[in-house]
Amino acid sequence: MIRTRHEACLALGLSDGATITQIKAAYKDLVKRCHPDATGNHDATIYNRITEAYQFLMAEHKGKALTHTKVVGGAKSSTKYGRTASNADYAAFQKKAQKAKNKKAEEFEQKQKDFSAKIKKQEADYKRAMEAIDAIRVARAIESMVWANGLGKENLNDKDKDW
Incomplete structure (x- = not known):
């Protein structure tokens, strides 16, 4: 050479x-x-x-x-x-291939992080929604008990009455 x-x-x-x-x-x-x-x-x-x-x-x-x-x-x-x-060509090829492999690995890790963040957000949104649903159920149960004890809807709006 x-x-x-x-x-x-x-x-x-x-x-x-x-x-x-x-x-x-x-x-x-x-x-x-x-x-x-x-x-x-x-x-x-x-x-x-x-x-x-x-x-x-x-x-x-x-x-x-x-x-x-x-x-x-x-x-x-x-x-x-x-x-x-030449050996230099091979070394350059290996270096380029390693960079491409590292880049793909980094992209994959970033996608995993993005996906995990999306799942956590969905889980948090679901938890808040379930808490709101539970609060509504509790409010309706209390309302049903109040009505069952003889207090009607008309009594709930009465402001002069002392509870």
């Missing part, structure tokens, strides 16, 4: 101070000469090294980090798209 500009330039047969046009020209020339279809050789290691060097230099030129290398050939291809992932 190419890690420095010096290594990439050496792979393309250039000096460290090569310009972008020199890099592109060297890459095109080497790809034509070293491609496995052009050489008839099924070993694509040289071609892969040239491609990796070119990608490294282009990524460096654009200010982006290179995250994968291009691989040609059936034996070397480890993914559907002919690219291999």
Whole structure:
């Protein structure tokens, strides 16, 4: 794996101070000469090294980090798209997956808290309603006892009477 500009330039047969046009020209020339279809050789290691060097230099030129290398050939291809992932790619994927898992866990916990709060509110509302119903029942029972003892509704509104 190419890690420095010096290594990439050496792979393309250039000096460290090569310009972008020199890099592109060297890459095109080497790809034509070293491609496995052009050489008839099924070993694509040289071609892969040239491609990796070119990608490294282009990524460096654009200010982006290179995250994968291009691989040609059936034996070397480890993914559907002919690219291999580096350890950094795997670590980044794992970190992203862990963040997503943590976010889902936090969302689930928040939903549980919201649901618990809703249930507690419903239970409190139910308890208040039952207390009000019980108070109404007690008031009606007292009213029934008063009427049963001979005091009618007309006596309840009489203000002059001393109880």
